[in-house]
């Protein structure tokens with residue numbers, strides 16, 4: 001299975017997320033962490049900047065330059081853009097290596113065959129010698145040092161940017177999983193919509209994310225405010241607006257409740273043989289959006305189960321995928 005690790009071609013693990021891409025090189029660690037975005041110049045008909053430098057152009061780009069995201073809600077939404085993006089990532093990571101690399105890409109557990117094939121095609125045409133896939137929940141559990149290979153249940157809730165996924169793992173595989181194509185980006189969107197409808201102001205996506213990070217809290221606390229530049233939808237003019245954490249709380253609750261319902265539906269369908277394990281150990285909470293203040297306590301209070309956030313929610317999938325290429329015993333977790 002793991003012949004490629006010993007071959008002369010380099011191997012890399014890639015966490016290709018809706019918002020963030022991370023790359024792990026065996027025995028070096030994380031060597032790239034960037035936004036999953038690429039800029040396209042329609043005048044020259046070519047892609048040029050990718051990652052952080054393309055994200056910085058958002059909102060400041062002339063008409064001929066489009067900032068594109070190859071993924072939407074965890075899956076490749078535009079194959080041409082995805083190929084160009086992966087090609088750029090591979091060019092960067094294997095700059096000093098003339099051989100095509102082997103790559104292991106972590107993907108959401110609910111991708112269908114076409115979506116998985118799109119990742120493999122994008123990887124191969126992007127310049128990889130071979131492409132293998134690992135499912136995000138398995139990588140996340142390994143990255144946070146849970147023993148996925150044992151005959152015991154581990155329940156992982158991953159709330160990323162585009163997808164919320166809850167999976168029950170045992171004996172190195174996924175026993176069952178449920179997902180919702182809704183996560184951190186939808187929280188940003190909910191903030192924008194709330195302020196549009198109730199305050200008649202338009203907030204930019206970047207500010208909505210900043211507001212979420214700084215003021216988002218699923219429990220009502222003492223009011224905090226943040227000064228944000230907005231467009232007044234009545235006067236059509238820009239202005240400075242004070243965003244209140246109490247409004248942000250109202251805006252984000254509906255999405256959190258959808259994540260509660262997803263988790264509840266998984267708990268209610270747990271095979272009895274795993275119920276004891278899960279109620280003893282609780283739910284492993286990961287993904288960037290697990291850092292939304294109060295999410296662990298909110299889930300725990302609504303579902304009456306322990307919810308344990310991982311230490312490194314933005315990195316544990318890539319660290320787990322990295323372990324798979326470093327430790328031969330995990331080779332069986334890979335698939336196509």
Ligand SMILES: Nc1ncnc2c1ncn2[C@@H]1O[C@H](COP(=O)(O)OP(=O)(O)OP(=O)(O)O)[C@@H](O)[C@H]1O
Pocket residue numbers: 016017018019020021073074159160161162163164183184185209212213216287288289290291292293313314
């Ligand atoms: N402190 C924070 N509070 C709330 N949300 C946060 C915080 N830090 C990061 N996030 C959110 O985490 C999300 C990114 O998480 P992550 O990198 O796990 O997603 P992804 O892998 O790109 O997406 P997906 O797994 O859904 O394809 C973004 O929506 C971001 O706003």
